[in-house]
Amino acid sequence: MATPVQRTVTAEWWERLVARLIEALVFGVFYYILFIALWSFFRSVGLLGVFDEGRLPGVFAWLGAGLAYTVYDCVSHSRGGRTFGQAIMRIRVVPADGAVVTTRGLLKRALLYPGPTMLMGIPVLNVLAPMVAFGVGMLILMDRPLLRGPHDRLAGTRVVKDQRESGSAG
Template structure:
């Protein structure tokens, strides 16, 4: 007695069954950037911004003859530059971060270490996110000592965070990923 379905035998294999359901498409998540890459990118950015600020200072002194009176700087010349350096650094960082992140999700330092900033869902950054992220990172540095301590704690936050996100990343809903 043959218990096989009709048409089956030792020489004819059974017909294929229905294809298994593949499930939802799997989207590979880019790997999150670690603290070392992020620190390297910031050091590169700070170096470039310092060089830019220094060149701006030199060009301003050379181009503006009113800054020199008889070969000597006028009253308040050094004070003005000191205030600009002490309190203007945060504003410079704000504009640098905002403009580069809205243009392509990365600063020059991030380009060099091959990381970028994206939304938490992996999509491109929006204007509000870039402004908020840059505000929270850059502008506190306009406050002497307190602002720099806040920024240090903000950046070190990612060491204890499961998703390697800083406070300014959490506030803006962004992550930094490797390319």
């Protein structure tokens, strides 16, 4: 008997957005905790006013939280094919067109999105980083029917809905 071909259904744009918003909420809390800790540290050692009126803690907090989010994104996708936000939304990252997804490809994917969050604390770049994220989102919407963003194309991936268990025992 031939093995049935599993058909994948592309995840909707709003499912991807909600998954990222869930993760952004968690990493936002991490950022604020890191910011408060760094602000207290820089204040205690007398460095708070050294760099542009106290922006140094924000730069390091965004860099730390953005780096943590980027590493988390890459590791989660290389181990289980999804992040916790994607697990909640029942979507996952899979190879596109039968390609093999490498850890290197997933790292490139994570550096393109959500990687720019590392730059959010740096003046001027803090304007460009959200524009990159917005542009990635717009390109996802324009790519029909697979809804692949530049980060998906770079890694050779696509985001699909989980397969529903259907069938009868017999």
